[in-house]
Amino acid sequence: MKTINKQHWNRQQQFDHFMGLKDPSFAITFKVDVTNAYAFSKSRSISFFGKYLHDCLRAVNSIENFRYRIKDDDVVEYDVINASPTILRADKTFGFSFVKYDDNLNAFLENLLKEKQRVQSTKNLYPPVNGDDCIHCSALPWIPFTGHKEPVSGLVESIPEVSFSKVEEVDGNCMMNVAVRVNHALIDGYHVGQFYEKFQYFLNE
Template identity: 45%
Template sequence: MRKELNIHEWSRKEHFNFFSKFSEPFYGITAKIDCSTAYKKSKENGYSFFMYYLHKSLKAANNITAFKYRIEGDKVYEYDVINASPTINRSNGTFGFSYLDYHEDFNTFCDLAAPRIEEVKNSKSLMPALSGENVIHFSSLPWIDFTSLSHARHYDFPDSCPKISFGKMTTVDGIQKMPVSVHVHHGLADGLHVGQFFEKLQELMDFDD
């Protein structure tokens, strides 16, 4: 479900109109998160660490209203639920895009995701059978401890979906950290909102069950 925002009464009206005219309205921020607790819990319970931090990231995004805004035509909508469209690596060195429904419960999320992930792994297609505007584009680069990241974009395509990428986990002084890159449309979200996302993600990685 979604609801249309009244742009004329929206507190972000001027910000939206200003940044939406840019040829590149997206900006990105990269920060490291402490994943020591989350990684330990994943291994103790036999969880896929990728699925674990993907779920926590999606859960955090669904807690930030700005991450649920989407531009469609000349209108802005707020979606009730945001799902995931992560890249899935294949054994032949390629990848495919997938579409995974969000569920607040981690085990249910994994159960729903498993057949779709297998479908992508066994397919040669790049694009998923299902998609929609109410997604976040996720990617994982577990080979690189990056400090910044950019995305290939078609500037003529009207995109407003956030893009979140995860890098290589490293251990320094007993603390396991991982870089996370977040790109958002500046007409919909400011640095404040990205900061709120990182705070929520760290909270979930540390304490969430």
Template identity: 30%
Template structure:
């Protein structure tokens, strides 16, 4: 598990929101928005980039750009982790899947090499790999490439689950020739507000836009 610092609730500007939403039976909220993946589909993919791994990387970039998305609470203590691992669903034969645990690396080429190896190993495995509460330094990721969804809600074990969920759907081309994809973000309101969700989308979009300049084969 990554190192974490405890947040001082006495000086934390969001202590009021934290105490309020910790008392809710349903404290999570989900937001779905479209991201532009034209650079990924027209330049990145032709240079060998996997859209699946590119989305994992972009989500990791968004998470690490927003301190609130690296915060977790255990009881009444709040911690901010220095690094968040990306726990993504990986398809397996027979309509099953397993959970991969992928360290985030800012450099795309280095991340892609590591991510590909972890995904391939997870796809060959048999252990489900679900987190049973032993780790908090995670973000949960899932891909629904069959659906151009407009909203998405996740299964949650209870009101104290504060690990954020990220899902992306079918990549589609619009009448203007540009490509886009829906991305859903589900967070615990005790730790994250709409402002931070907006900051996540901004950082993830910037990461995806970097493929406009790529000329490297990462397959």
């Protein structure tokens, strides 16, 4: 992790402008084609959610602005961003998790499985390990949503939030909507566009 020198930062004015607003966040929902990712998961009997979450993190980690976070009065850049997905329990409550990212898909799936087992064996809402070096994410596989709104704490929020919809078949392809909410002081539409393109690229592999 490194601290950004805001005095010599090329987006200092954008940062100051958006941080002066009551709500500096913006949100976008877009479709991705998960046909290849779904087929890959089924052919190898692995978690489809784990596969596309890994692809999502590969995209996030490849974009510098998605690794920025606000800590007190500073802007920091993390080296690696992990995942903090909500995990459903048998009684239909959920717990927050913290899944360590790994470039290797199998290692990441093992980390995800361990967190899933931990959440499902406890009633705790929060994970024992947590931090800003993550994205907050959730899957809503029951709803093909076209818009999405996350709760707002009223505090300074700089962790990107990503939600994944129900998969629907469209013209023979498996399509999924993805909602992204980010802090505009750190991330612009251009960077969300980069995320969309990279996410789709990794899903297609």
